[in-house]
Amino acid sequence: MSQSASISAEVGRFLDHEPVGVVSTLRPDGTPRQSVTYFIRDGGRIFISTESKRAKARDVERSGWASLCVVGHAPPFPSVTVEGPARILRSGIADATARIFVKMAGGDPPELTDETLAGMDRVILEISVDRVYGASYLNQ
Amino acid sequence: MSQSASISAEVGRFLDHEPVGVVSTLRPDGTPRQSVTYFIRDGGRIFISTESKRAKARDVERSGWASLCVVGHAPPFPSVTVEGPARILRSGIADATARIFVKMAGGDPPELTDETLAGMDRVILEISVDRVYGASYLNQ
Numbered sequence: 007m008s009q010s011a012s013i014s015a016e017v018g019r020f021l022d023h024e025p026v027g028v029v030s031t032l033r034p035d036g037t038p039r040q041s042v043t044y045f046i047r048d049g050g051r052i053f054i055s056t057e058s059k060r061a062k063a064r065d066v067e068r069s070g071w072a073s074l075c076v077v078g079h080a081p082p083f084p085s086v087t088v089e090g091p092a093r094i095l096r097s098g099i100a101d102a103t104a105r106i107f108v109k110m111a112g113g114d115p116p117e118l119t120d121e122t123l124a125g126m127d128r129v130i131l132e133i134s135v136d137r138v139y140g141a142s143y144l145n146q
Numbered sequence: 147m148s149q150s151a152s153i154s155a156e157v158g159r160f161l162d163h164e165p166v167g168v169v170s171t172l173r174p175d176g177t178p179r180q181s182v183t184y185f186i187r188d189g190g191r192i193f194i195s196t197e198s199k200r201a202k203a204r205d206v207e208r209s210g211w212a213s214l215c216v217v218g219h220a221p222p223f224p225s226v227t228v229e230g231p232a233r234i235l236r237s238g239i240a241d242a243t244a245r246i247f248v249k250m251a252g253g254d255p256p257e258l259t260d261e262t263l264a265g266m267d268r269v270i271l272e273i274s275v276d277r278v279y280g281a282s283y284l285n286q
Contacts, residue, residue: 026223028168028215030178038170038178040215041280042225075168075180079219083166085182140181 013050013138017086020076020144021047025109027076029054029131031065031092039065045074046105052088052133053102063129066092072133075140084143090136099123099130153190153278157226160216160284161187165249167216169194169271171205171232179205185214186245192228192273193242203269206232212273215280224283230276239263239270 013021027045030038039061045054052074056063066072072092078084097120104115123129153161167185170178179201185194192214196203206212212232218224237260244255263269 025221026217028170028180028217030168030170030180030213032176032178036172036176037211037229038172038213040168040170040180040213040227040229042215042217042223042282071177073170073178073180075170075182077166077168077182077217081165083182087180089177089180142182 013047013088013135014141016144017088017138017141018047020078020084020086020141021052021088024076024078027074029062030073030075031062032069032071033061033065034068043074044106044110045076046102046109048102050135052135053106054131054133055103055106055128056131057127058094058096058129059127063094063131066131067094072131074133078143082143086138086141086144088133088135088138090134092131092133095130095132096120096124099128102130103128153187153228153275154281156284157228157278157281158187160218160224160226160281161192161228164216164218167214169202170213170215171202172209172211173201173205174208183214184246184250185216186242186249188242190275192275193246194271194273195243195246195268196271197267198234198236198269199267203234203271206271207234212271214273218283222283226278226281226284228273228275228278230274232271232273235270235272236260236264239268242270243268
């Protein structure tokens, strides 16, 4: 059983303010795959909206792990990395997906259901944060 | 022997313009480690200035591999990931290190020698890019 890391108020504010991060997963050959992604935080969990056919989703289904590094937009480039056990969710994902779409596009939350999202092949990549490290310049 | 990837002019311009990226290396347990870092590009190679005692340097000396994901600062968040064999350099690193310090701090290139850098424990993490992927929105 993995222990949940406590995300400090300072780290939480930073994660809630930044729209995107770089997610790292593991390919079948064990090398790291990285891509930019929108995300939201819900307590000690990170939610990323993706498609089940995407490489990062398949990596997570196989390896059960993901890492997210979030970097601010200007010098001195505040940053933090969070990581932990990860899984792909297909049900109960409408609210989290709507929150991510608002972060991506602004406006009001779209009306979504699990069924609508299944038709779009949209899933949620969930990271249960059990380690926070590399926090720097978050007070700038 | 690894084949070198050709970095397109468009990807090259983006990498040369952006000051920082997220480097991913592999811990001894095989999980990805991520951190933000300044970098420069020299043809098909990426140079990162770090310290030999830092975790990412030790990861590279052990695994011989690294990945760098570079993300632009504003929507739609242009990005690209480059990766390949990586190693730690301790000699012939003065010019690359000076270029990185200018990217970090501006101004004129500092006068550096391998000996000065050895005294500071500064090394270069070199990635020989053999794959470029995930390039998106680079023309924005």
